Structure formats: structure tokens, C-alpha cells
Amino acid sequence: MEEQVSRFVAGSYLQPLPPPAAEGGWTGRIRKSFFATPLDAVLSLLSALLIGYIAVGLYQWGIANAVFTGENRSACLGDSVGACWAFIGARFQQFIFGLYPVEERWRVVLVFALLVVLLVPLAIPRAPFKRLNASLMFFVFPLVTIVLLTGGRFAMTGSSIALAFALAAAVTLFLCVGISSRAGSYGLTKVAVGLTVFGLLAAFAAPYLNFDRFSVLTFRFDTLSFVALLASLLAITLSFVTALATLEEKSGALRLVYPTLAALFFVATLTTDFGLAPVPTNLWGGLLVTLVVALTGIALSFPLGILLALGRQSSMPAVRLLSVVFIEFWRGVPLITVLFMATFMLPLLLPSGVSLNQLLRVLVGVSLFAAAYMAEVIRGGLQAIPKGQYEGADAMALTYWQKMRMIILPQALTLVIPGIVNTFIGLFKDTSLVSIIGLADLLGAVRRGFNDPAWITPTTPATGLVFAAFSFWIFCFGMSRYSIFMERRLSRGHKR
Template identity: 40%
Template sequence: MSDLLFVRDHIQPPLPAPHRTSGVVLWLRTNLFSSVPSTIVTILAVLFLYWIIPPLYGFLIGDAVFSDPEGLRGEACRFEGVGACWVMIQGRWNTIIYGFFPNSELWRINLMFVIAIVLLVPMLVPKAPFGRTAALLFFLVFPVVAFILMSGGILGLRQVPTAQWGGLTLTLIISVIGITVSMPLGIFLALGRQSKLPIIKGFCVGFIEVWRAVPLITVLFMASVMFPLFTPQGVTPDTLLRAIIGIVLFESAYMAEVVRGGLQAIPRGQFEASSALGLSKVKTMVFVVLPQALKHVIPGIVNTFIALFKDTSLVTIIGLFELLNTVRSAARDVNWSSPTSDITGYVFAGFMFWIFCFGMSRYSIYMEGRLHTGHKR
């Protein structure tokens, strides 16, 4: 037994310190300089940034015109070497945000925005109180209040035709209506496409395929020119209403295909388990299948919403002054025109679109992380 025993008779030399598992140097070595190709790409990227950032900084900030103390308007941006004409954005701010809405009535739009934000916060923040109440008010009461505030003509409010609506306000109105209406319509179309009734399935398939096969710009032209032909004689639908109807029908077809993908991802066992519990087909679809299907396709749904928000810029072809068209008209105003006004306007419009699209994207990522139930890959 003694041969199996071992007693150390000298001190073991100390082991080297462990390698660092964090830090800037390790991160750079792992992500940017892990191999020769990675190092080459990193160097090229740094050279590209070194080439493009100084001119962008000079145009947007360094040589830009931010103030006009002498009241020169566009003249302040007509000197040689001048960068972005931000004074044009400041001078035409009301037009860019509110369109041609009367200045004395702008409080109505601001009030509408405040009400929308107050109702949206409880809806979008999961732990906020009164979420269901806010949702009911937003979808049932707020549209009526917003229409009264925008149109007027009652309760002593001055009537403002839709031709005077414009700017960022019009872009948000079209986007919110399009998102709110196309979502449930797309769900019904997706369910109808999976129906076993030939008439319902055929109608949904035909609707989806026809609208997905036509460009949105063509849809807007048709809504502007052809839609009045289907209305009673003497009735002329509003141009904004035609555009909204066209966008809703167009986007609902794409939404239907996104939802259909989620429905097909649900295993058959979910239906069988619901049937074993005695649930009807309607309850199975509403309480079991649809929640899971919509959760699976959150990225696709948000992607459709983002595409819809950007597609609102196409309504300019039928004479509506949404954000992009309003910025373009502001930049070409004789009093504010300059060599850099157009570029400044496009940069500003692009930045505004980016803010809203990036916000929707980040919120979708947050909802994905919150709703995943252990199957996240």
C-alpha cells in the first residue's frame, strides 16, 4: 500500500498568469486583427473613413451655416465654400413639419401629437399601467379626435382641407393609418388563404398575388385616376383618401404573406393539443396559433412597417406634400435657394426617416427579446 502513496517534497513552481479575457487590446485583436484578411479589411475601412469623414464634417458642421443674424436668408448660403444651409431648415421649419397648415391653427396638430404620445407610451411599455385602456382609446377614440383636430369645421374649429396638410405630419398620418389598418387586414387575408373554402381561398390568393405583382407607384396612379370612376356620379374622393386606400391595400398583401409564413411555422401538434382540450377552431386560432405565429414573424412585420413608412414618400407623385416633397419645395423657395439647399434638405429628410425607421427596428429587437420563450437561436 505504501507504494501507492505520494508526498511532494518540493514546492511546485508558480503557474503563469491567465490570459486576459477582456479589454480593448483583446477586442481589437479578436474582432479586427484576428487574421491577415481581417487585418487588410480593417486597414482599408480605416482609410475609407479617413477619406470620407473630413469632407462630411466640413460640409455638415465645419463650413455649414447655422445662423442668420443679418436676415440674409438664402444669401447667407450663396458664398463660395459654404457647406450645409441649416438656416434654410430653421427658416422653413413650420412648413417642413406641418405643411401648409395655417399658423394660427398649429396648436391643433401639436395637441394631436401630445394625445398620441400619451396613449402610445402605455401601449409600447409592457409594465406601464392602463395599457388596455390606452389601446382602446388609441384605436377607437383617437382617430375621431385626430380627424376633428386636423379637418375642423365643427366645435368652432376652422376648416382646413387636406390640400393644406403636409410635411412630417402628413407622413406620420399616412404611416399610422397604413400600419393600423393593413395589419388586421393582412391577418384576415393570411387566414383566408389557408381556408378550405374554395371561394374564400381563391379570393384571398387572387387579391394577394395581384397587389404584390403591381408596383406601389402604379397603385398610387391608379388610385388617383381610376378610383373616382368607381364612385357615384358627383362624388369626388379626396386625394389623400385615395392614396391611403391604395397604400393600405398594397401593404396588406405583403403583410398577409408575412403572417402566412408564421402560421406555417406552427407545428401540427398545437392544433391537435387544442382540439384535445376541447377548443373550437376559432378559439384555437385566436388564443393558440396566432399569438405564436405573430411572435415568430416580428422581424418580418416590422420590416413591412418600415417599408410602408419609407414608401409614403411616393405620394408626392399625386401632388401630396409629404416630408420629402415639402423639404424639396422649401429648398427651392426663391428666398432660401442656394447651391447647397437641395443637398441640405435631402440630408435632413433622410435623417428624419432614419430616426423613425431605426426606432421601429430597435423596438422590434426589444420585443423579440422579451417575448422569446426559450427557443431563441
């Protein structure tokens, strides 16, 4: 028996044989991928011929026969002339800045530079000072952008100031309830809620009602807006007192001061004269308008979409009904209709003497429209969270907002990263619709260039549209790749 077994025991280690020539190396991979069967071989050859034909045509049109320099249309005329890149070079600044004054374009360049400086470290996961970077990006940068692009020195009405502090009171109350589990049952909290609601309603109603007007410092108030301001300040004070009374660590109440400081910074920044020349928004255009509309829509629709998604799953019938009505209304209306309504119908609903800038109306409409779609994407992530996560959070005696902020939302948002980025990409491409209502975004600026008598040629439209398409593709491809990077970093795509 032992003799028979010993015959099958190798006396020396044999090196593994190389794979067959038909299976290994790059030739083997190509054979498996493209020539595994006769049908695959035929399809691969036809596809290669088609791709080669298109590539040769694009090369001849875009490079070999293209015109890169020239001062007018005469350089791009001819039977064999390809792309007229001289047209892009001649009008490149209009495609970026629109009709923004030449001597003031340094302000736009500075805004673009600040955006890159703040956004790149925020997008790198291991970059330090994330909290400071986020604060500068989402709170300071928007105000700096408004002042630089418009020139600042806004004449804010009393109702606008009252609304700013009413929103600060609402955020302060939200933070108070979120950081203290006993704040919801505290008596002063209910008073603060009533004052906050009154402040918001009074600030919105003040422009429609005629009350006596008077001056406070350099601002013009009416009676109702001034009362709304006082109610909001009192609500902020009560929220701070509630936090001090219910928190064991009193230092945690200091964060409640941030919304009020933000409101003060907002009012002070927009009303201060920085010596910049005013530039009306009807002179903005090109990539500037595209980025303003897209980034504003993204920044506002994301938090609003989270609130709407939470509201749609709320146990309170009124909140759930309002969220459902909002989402279904905005999802059922085309974006172009929203833009027309914001441009032509919204001014009819405003009180006399109150007007909103056309670009501002578009920003509001686009943000609300995108928020409805964002809410449904986030709701899908919330529904994918196991019930045990909610039960575990309840067992830890967390408040509703603590549970959502620390346990539920991080998991839900991680699950729907592709859907969120897909919504952002769709919003970025939809900015081209604003050209229909008279705003010259990147695509609109390119199309307006077609009517320039100095550059009317047969190849000018195709060249301009290719340039616009490539510009949009760069931004959309960047967002797509960053989405893939975040998915891989969070390892959601590899977990089952």
C-alpha cells in the same frame, strides 16, 4: 500505490494565472477582431482610413463650414460654405405642417402630443391599464385626430351611416360566434348572417341607385340605405339574443354592445360641430402627411393582413380563392401604380355626386397594398406552427376563432416579429411616393423648398435631402430597435 497518488494531490490552492497579455483586455479583443492575420490588418487599416476621411469631410461640411443662421440665400453663398442649416431653420414649420394655417397648428401639435401619450405606455410591456390604453389608441384617437385635423362637422349620407352600422353588425356577429361555441349552429345566427350580408351589400349599392330620399332626424336617407340600416340593427339584435341563449355566463354577452356603441360614437363625433375651422387636406403637408399615411397604413394593414392570411389557409374554397386573388393582385402591382389608380381612376368608378378626398383615396390604396404583403408575412408564421398545436386546440373543443385568438395567432405573430416590423419600415419609407401625385409629404415639402428663390444655393438641395434622410432614419431606427426589444423579451431569438 498511495504514495504515488499523494504526489499528485495539491497541498494548497493556487490562484489562476492572468491571461496572456496578447489575449486579454481591450487590446487583445482588438487584436483578435481586426489584426488576427496580415490580411485583416491591411483591411482594417484601409477601412479606418476611409471612415476617417468620410468623417472629416462630413464634419467640415455639416459643422465646421456650415451656416446655422441667416435670413436668405446670401448667408449660404460662397466657395467654402458647407451645409445650409439656416434653410432648414427658416422652413422647418413647413416641413412639419405644410401649408396648414398658422393659427390652427396647435391642433396638429395636440394630435402629436396625444399620439405620444397613448403610444408610449402601449409600447411599454409593464405599463398598467393596457386594455383602456388600447381602446383609446385604436378607437378614440383616430376619431379625435380626424376632427382636430379637418375641423369635423361632416355631412354624412344615409348610405354612410348604414355602412357604419352594417360593419358594426358584422363585428357583433363575429364576436358572437367567437365567444359561444354553440352560436354557429343556432337558427337565429343564420338569419343574422343573411341580414348582415344584405346590409353590407345594400349600403354599398345605395349610392349607385336612385331611390326616393327623405329625412330622418338631421340625416338624409334613401329607401335602400334606410332598409340596410334597419337590417343591420336587426342583425345586431339577433346576435345579442343568440349570445344570451347560448352562453352560460350571460354577462359575456355585454361585450357585443361595444361595436354598436362604437358606430354611434363614430357617427356622432363626425357629425357634431365642435366650432373648429375647417382645414382642407390640400393644405396638409410635411411630416404631418407622412405620419398620417404611415400610421393609417400600419393600423389598417395589420388586422386586414391577419384576415387575409387566415383566409388563404382556410378550408373553404371560396374564401381561400378570394384571399389568394386579392394577395396576388396587390403584390403584383407597383405602389406608384396603385397611387395613380386611386387618384385618377377610382373617381371614375364612383356614382355621380359621390367623391372621395384625394388623401382618403391614397390611404385606402396604401392600406390595401401593405395588407397583401403583411398577409404573406403572417402566413409564414402560421405555417411554422406545429400541427400538434392545432390538434391540442381541437381537443379542447375550442371554436375556430377561439383557437386562432388564444393559441395559434399569438405564437405565429411572435415568430414573425422581424418580418412584421420590416413591412412597417418599408411602408413608412414608401410614403415618400405620395409626392408624385401632388401630396407634399416630408420629402415632397423639402423638395418644394428647393424652388424657393430666397434659398436657392448650391448646398441647399444636399442639406434638405440630408435632413429628410435623417428624419426618416430616426423613425425607422426606432421601429427596428423596438422590434429587437420585443424579440428579446419574448425570447424567440434564443430558443432552438
